Structures are given as structure tokens and as C-alpha cells.
Amino acid sequence: MRYALDVQYRGKNYSGSQIQFCDGKEIEEPTIQGELEKALSTLIIGGRNIAENNNRQIKTIFSGRTDKGVNALGQVVHFDVDKEIVASSFIYHINEILPEGISVNNLRIVSKSWHAQKSAKNRYYRYELINRCFKQAFDGDILRVKYDLDVERMQNALNFLLGEHDFSSFKSSGTLNPSKVCFITRAEVEKQGDRIFIHIEGNRFLYNMVRTIVGTLLEIEGHKLPVEHMKEVLEARDRRKAGQTVSPYGLTLMRVDYPQIENT
Numbered sequence: 001m002r003y004a005l006d007v008q009y010r011g012k013n014y015s016g017s018q019i020q021f022c023d024g025k026e027i028e029e030p031t032i033q034g035e036l037e038k039a040l041s042t043l044i045i046g047g048r049n050i051a052e053n054n055n056r057q058i059k060t061i062f063s064g065r066t067d068k069g070v071n072a073l074g075q076v077v078h079f080d081v082d083k084e085i086v087a088s089s090f091i092y093h094i095n096e097i098l099p100e101g102i103s104v105n106n107l108r109i110v111s112k113s114w115h116a117q118k119s120a121k122n123r124y125y126r127y128e129l130i131n132r133c134f135k136q137a138f139d140g141d142i143l144r145v146k147y148d149l150d151v152e153r154m155q156n157a158l159n160f161l162l163g164e165h166d167f168s169s170f171k172s173s174g175t176l177n178p179s180k181v182c183f184i185t186r187a188e189v190e191k192q193g194d195r196i197f198i199h200i201e202g203n204r205f206l207y208n209m210v211r212t213i214v215g216t217l218l219e220i221e222g223h224k225l226p227v228e229h230m231k232e233v234l235e236a237r238d239r240r241k242a243g244q245t246v247s248p249y250g251l252t253l254m255r256v257d258y259p260q261i262e263n264t
């Protein structure tokens with residue numbers, strides 16, 4: 001049987017969502033995937049040795065990768081088991097096992113052809129930053145921009161990203177997929193007090209793409225460049241033309257959309 005999970009996590013204390021390998025060997029750093037697989041194996045298969053020896057017998061597939069420091073409110077994961085799971089008791093018990101900063105919010109059975117990554121049609125990321133010259137006690141790790149940001153100019157710059165484009169200018173070298181074309185359906189900036197939220201939705205995203213888009217927005221504002229600079233960067237298909245890749249803190253995977261959940 002194949003099950004899908006809705007997972008939330010705070011990325012600060014983990015080395016990204018995915019288990020990392022070097023020269024074919026797993027890097028021994030805490031990841032969301034590693035902790036989730038260990039909890040699933042402990043709960044479903046059972047046995048003290050699983051938790052003690054970090055033995056992960058159940059493997060998971062995530063809708064997509066998030067980096068160290070990136071949060072998720074709507075990550076989607078699937079896994080296969082040969083036994084039926086009762087959702088209500090499962091969610092309670094797995095959240096008791098999972099470490100701080102990770103939780104499972106929903107469990108549903110899906111068809112064997114359904115795939116958390118390949119079946120996804122749309123992903124929604126939100127980047128939050130603070131626009132204030134002085135720090136406050138509860139700012140945490142969120143990026144603080146000291147100079148005034150013009151939300152209208154930022155929106156005009158973001159509008160150039162809507163539609164289907166080659167986003168090579170906004171990818172980092174770690175992008176494994178050779179395809180650099182993405183279709184962006186939403187690119188909006190919103191201000192709430194001294195907080196600014198940048199909402200971006202699309203069918204797929206390249207490695208560090210959202211953080212580099214935000215960095216380019218801040219470069220346009222910080223240097224008072226014309227908003228058309230975003231279009232020039234996009235069309236250049238050259239990472240050297242874009243702004244810096246900003247901090248991962250403040251970036252959240254909000255939601256992953258699917259055509260429908262295909263039940264067995």
C-alpha cells in the first residue's frame with residue numbers, strides 16, 4: 001500500500017529535507033527525511049534497535065528538496081508498506097516519536113501510481129523578510145533589510161517572471177535537473193507592518209531559485225535600478241547577472257498541489 005503524508009517542519013536545526021551522500025556514503029547529519037524514516041520504521045515495523053541504531057527500513061519520497069534553514073507548512077511525502085494503517089492513531093503516535101520541529105498533519109492512502117514528486121502540478125513558496133532599520137528581540141533569524149523597500153516597484157519587477165521562462169539566471173550550481181524552464185503562475189509581494197512577504201507559485205523550481213529571485217529584488221531596490229533589470233536578468237540566462245542568494249531563513253514551502261488524490 002502507498003500512503004501520502006502532509007509534513008510540517010522548521011528547517012533551522014536540520015541539514016535540509018533530504019538525506020545527503022558523499023562518495024556513495026550517507027553523511028551523518030540530521031535531515032527531515034532521516035528523522036521521518038526512522039520514526040516511520042519505529043512505529044510501523046517496531047523494535048527498539050531501529051531507534052537505537054538509526055535503522056530506517058521504510059523509505060520516503062518527498063515532493064521536492066528544501067535546504068538547511070528552509071521551513072515547510074505543506075511538504076508532501078509518500079511511502080510504501082504492506083499493512084493497513086489507521087490514520088487517527090498513526091498521527092498521534094508518530095508525532096510523539098518525531099523530534100522537535102517536525103510534525104505529521106495528515107495521512108491518506110493513494111494509488112501505487114501516485115508519486116509525491118512526479119504527480120505534483122504546482123508548488124507555492126513564501127519568503128518573509130523584515131523591513132526595519134533596527135533589530136527587535138523576536139526577529140529571530142529572518143533577514144532584516146534596513147533601507148526602505150518600495151512594494152509597488154518590487155511588484156512591477158516580479159511581474160516579468162510570470163509565465164514560462166528559462167530561469168537559468170536564478171539557479172545555483174547544485175541544480176541536477178538539466179531542464180531550466182519553469183512556469184510561474186503567481187509572483188506577488190505583500191506588506192504587513194514591517195514584514196514583507198513574497199509569494200511565488202509555479203509548476204517547478206530550480207535549486208535556490210526563490211532565494212536568488214529575492215536577492216535580485218533587493219539588489220534592484222538597494223541600488224535603485226529600474227524594475228526592467230529583472231527582465232534583463234531573466235533573459236540573460238546567466239547566474240552572474242542576478243543578485244545574491246539570500247538567507248534560507250524566512251523561506252517556507254507553503255503548499256504542494258496535485259490534480260487529485262488518487263485513492264486505491
